[in-house]
Amino acid sequence: MSFLSVNQVSKQYDDHIALSEVSFEVPRKSIFGLLGPNGAGKTSLIRIINRITAPDSGMVSLKGKDLSLTDTSLIGYLPEERGLYKKMKVGEQALYLSMLKGMDKHDAIVELRKWFEKLNLEGWWNKPVEDLSKGMAQKLQFIVTVVHRPKLLILDEPFSGFDPINTRLIKEEILKLNRKGTTVIFSTHNMESVEEICDRIALINKSKKILEGSLGEIKQNFTANKIRLQFKGNMIAFTNAMWTGCELLSSSGEKNINTVEIKLRGEVTKQQMLQAVLPHIELISMNDVVPSMNDIFIEAVDQYNQQGNE
Amino acid sequence: MNKIRLIISREYLSRIRKRSFIIMTILGPLLMAAIMIVPVWLSLRDVDVQIIQVVDETYAFYQEFEDKSTTMFDYSEEGIIKAKAEFFNTNYTAILYIPRNTYSSPGAIRLFHKKQPSQRTLNYINNTIGNVIERDRIRIKYDVKISELKALKPEIDVLTISLDESGVEEESFAMLNMIIGFSGAILIYVFIFLYGVQVMRGVIEEKTNRIIEVIISSVKPFQLMLGKILGIALVGLTQFLLWVMLTSVIVGTAQAFLTDSSKKIMTEQQRMEAFIPEDADQAPVGRDPENIMAELNQNLELVNFPLLFFCFVFYFLGGYLLYGALFAAIGSAVDSEADTQQFMFPITVPLILAFVLAQSVIANPDGALAFWFSIIPLTSPIIMMVRIPFGVHYTEVLLSMGLLIATFIAFTWMAGRIYRTGILMYGKKTSYREIWKWLFYRE
Numbered sequence: 001m002s003f004l005s006v007n008q009v010s011k012q013y014d015d016h017i018a019l020s021e022v023s024f025e026v027p028r029k030s031i032f033g034l035l036g037p038n039g040a041g042k043t044s045l046i047r048i049i050n051r052i053t054a055p056d057s058g059m060v061s062l063k064g065k066d067l068s069l070t071d072t073s074l075i076g077y078l079p080e081e082r083g084l085y086k087k088m089k090v091g092e093q094a095l096y097l098s099m100l101k102g103m104d105k106h107d108a109i110v111e112l113r114k115w116f117e118k119l120n121l122e123g124w125w126n127k128p129v130e131d132l133s134k135g136m137a138q139k140l141q142f143i144v145t146v147v148h149r150p151k152l153l154i155l156d157e158p159f160s161g162f163d164p165i166n167t168r169l170i171k172e173e174i175l176k177l178n179r180k181g182t183t184v185i186f187s188t189h190n191m192e193s194v195e196e197i198c199d200r201i202a203l204i205n206k207s208k209k210i211l212e213g214s215l216g217e218i219k220q221n222f223t224a225n226k227i228r229l230q231f232k233g234n235m236i237a238f239t240n241a242m243w244t245g246c247e248l249l250s251s252s253g254e255k256n257i258n259t260v261e262i263k264l265r266g267e268v269t270k271q272q273m274l275q276a277v278l279p280h281i282e283l284i285s286m287n288d289v290v291p292s293m294n295d296i297f298i299e300a301v302d303q304y305n306q307q308g309n310e
Numbered sequence: 311m312n313k314i315r316l317i318i319s320r321e322y323l324s325r326i327r328k329r330s331f332i333i334m335t336i337l338g339p340l341l342m343a344a345i346m347i348v349p350v351w352l353s354l355r356d357v358d359v360q361i362i363q364v365v366d367e368t369y370a371f372y373q374e375f376e377d378k379s380t381t382m383f384d385y386s387e388e389g390i391i392k393a394k395a396e397f398f399n400t401n402y403t404a405i406l407y408i409p410r411n412t413y414s415s416p417g418a419i420r421l422f423h424k425k426q427p428s429q430r431t432l433n434y435i436n437n438t439i440g441n442v443i444e445r446d447r448i449r450i451k452y453d454v455k456i457s458e459l460k461a462l463k464p465e466i467d468v469l470t471i472s473l474d475e476s477g478v479e480e481e482s483f484a485m486l487n488m489i490i491g492f493s494g495a496i497l498i499y500v501f502i503f504l505y506g507v508q509v510m511r512g513v514i515e516e517k518t519n520r521i522i523e524v525i526i527s528s529v530k531p532f533q534l535m536l537g538k539i540l541g542i543a544l545v546g547l548t549q550f551l552l553w554v555m556l557t558s559v560i561v562g563t564a565q566a567f568l569t570d571s572s573k574k575i576m577t578e579q580q581r582m583e584a585f586i587p588e589d590a591d592q593a594p595v596g597r598d599p600e601n602i603m604a605e606l607n608q609n610l611e612l613v614n615f616p617l618l619f620f621c622f623v624f625y626f627l628g629g630y631l632l633y634g635a636l637f638a639a640i641g642s643a644v645d646s647e648a649d650t651q652q653f654m655f656p657i658t659v660p661l662i663l664a665f666v667l668a669q670s671v672i673a674n675p676d677g678a679l680a681f682w683f684s685i686i687p688l689t690s691p692i693i694m695m696v697r698i699p700f701g702v703h704y705t706e707v708l709l710s711m712g713l714l715i716a717t718f719i720a721f722t723w724m725a726g727r728i729y730r731t732g733i734l735m736y737g738k739k740t741s742y743r744e745i746w747k748w749l750f751y752r753e
Contacts, residue, residue, distance in 0.1 A: 014747065050527045052734070077527040081736070083519035088324060096320050100313055100528040144524070 003028040009058035018044040036204035076150035091125035191293035226289035233281030321541025339556035487699040513641025531730035629691025632718040635725035642732030664689035687717035
């Protein structure tokens with residue numbers, strides 16, 4: 001069941017198109033990766049989902065209801081460019097931001113105290129924000145994003161500025177919230193963390209959505225014809241045997257053992273490829289090359305940009 | 311609504327607690343009180359006394375010059391040559407030389423001085439000599455006695471009365487009205503600037519801090535802008551009320567103290583006068599300080615303070631809200647305070663113009679200039695404040711107030727549209743053309 005659905009959303013500024021007819025579905029309780037190169041239109045889209053700006057056309061609906069009618073307290077938003085009032089005290093500031101999200105004062109204090117303890121910020125309540133280190137300020141921002149128990153979390157580069165320990169801490173908290181039923185939209189350029197925590201992704205490039213699906217499906221589509229082989233035997237003989245149906249991507253050899261990566265051309269199947277090369281080599285292992293999200297990102301964007309140029 | 315209240319209270323509390331606010335609140339009244347007290351104190355305390363040696367060859371001016379608190383006259387029997395020769399061995403600060411031929415050619419009178427006497431002293435000397443010569447000429451020509459002439463001279467102090475259409479006569483005290491009107495105008499001018507700029511700074515702070523994006527995911531930009539403007543308005547009102555209270559306490563205390571010491575000085579003067587043989591029937595020239603004080607108090611009672619206070623608060627709020635919205639719009643359009651110059655200009659021009667015009671308006675509070683600029687909303691808060699103590703017909707005040715309200719609503723609406731786009735624009739130089747476009751963006 002889809003929790004948030006973005007339907008044919010377009011947005012244009014003066015001289016450039018930020019989004020054109022972007023649609024995707026974010027399933028309930030999923031962690032959804034919203035990816036794209038710089039300037040692709042992600043921030044515009046996130047602002048539209050947050051009701052900070054409105055689309056020129058199209059609609060965003062939350063649980064089937066028009067977003068413009070639903071309360072902002074359902075959403076927790078951690079923007080990429082984030083800041084705090086420097087002169088305010090940590091606790092006061094957290095309280096102010098939670099109450100702006102509609103929490104009552106007492107409830108907010110109780111919840112904030114819990115979170116302060118969880119993220120090792122206790123003892124900072126009465127200190128001015130400007131005394132916080134960058135990492136601690138980021139933690140405070142994370143806390144005020146989640147403290148009002150939003151149903152939808154939108155996190156834009158949530159790990160930037162964190163050391164590996166704190167990154168792990170925040171990642172665990174995000175996953176915990178997700179297990180408790182929070183749907184998360186996660187925007188980042190860090191593809192490793194996408195692979196680690198996302199269920200589904202949408203890739204936006206030049207104002208258009210160019211890829212959407214579950215992480216597994218997408219990888220499947222991009223793996224279909226890349227294979228890594230390890231064999232004993234003559235490298236030249238191997239190349240001669242496979243060249244009609246395959247493309248050699250890379251090769252390396254140590255003593256008598258060679259490792260190659262090949263790409264099957266067109267309709268050629270693994271079966272046909274094996275029949276061609278097996279007479280000449282002794283096969284040690286064969287497996288599909290699973291591309292990293294990084295590769296997929298680059299390939300998808302490159303492909304799209306080339307099409308656009310043609 | 312609840313969220314606006316939250317924003318207002320944050321803006322208010324965070325500013326009230328600032329050290330600079332507390333310092334300003336204490337220093338402001340001290341400064342204002344100083345402005346009011348120091349001149350009085352100085353005049354009472356002036357140790358800079360001129361002692362003028364009068365060398366009168368006509369013997370007509372004996373005892374005609376009266377000693378003042380800052381000027382004493384000593385009548386000398388010496389000739390001018392001797393007096394001049396000994397001048398620097400005496401403690402006289404000046405020699406007034408009235409030569410024998412004064413009555414035929416008064417231009418021959420000279421004042422030799424070590425220290426330049428004040429214009430007031432000179433005026434006094436000129437008037438006195440003029441009066442005596444005139445009196446003597448009349449006396450000789452028409453053969454009347456000095457006492458008769460003196461009896462003819464009336465004591466004049468014109469009381470000005472403004473007559474309004476309903477026929478009610480209102481005594482007015484032009485000088486006092488000027489002071490009240492002008493100080494009200496100055497206060498409004500200063501407050502609009504002081505707090506308008508605070509609105510702008512607040513907006514820029516939120517923008518450069520990038521906290522803006524967090525906040526407008528919870529509230530509408532318009533709510534944030536309004537909350538900020540209203541919160542700061544409350545800060546301004548708080549400061550104003552504290553100033554009024556503290557200033558009146560300080561001035562009140564000082565007044566009690568000064569009245570006391572001025573009485574002391576007066577009794578000394580009276581004691582000195584007692585030694586001078588004088589015609590008993592001579593009427594007192596000039597007004598003594600106690601009379602002035604009483605008169606001032608009496609006139610202050612005539613001033614309609616509740617009305618003035620209401621108008622001040624109204625025009626302060628109206629003017630501030632109008633300009634505050636513009637300042638907020640500017641803040642949203644720029645990335646740092648350094649970039650505000652080009653947008654500040656058109657806002658400061660009407661304010662400064664109003665401030666400059668205030669002086670001509672005081673001279674002619676019912677003229678066409680005064681009327682129009684107290685109706686035009688961009689200048690009305692300052693100009694109308696100048697006019698009100700002089701009495702303005704209520705239809706004019708209502709028209710001016712109505713227009714001010716309508717304009718600030720329109721400006722706030724416009725500023726809101728600029729603001730909601732501007733706060734999300736980072737790192738781009740904004741032009742007027744662009745701001746114009748922002749006005750028409752769809753929400």
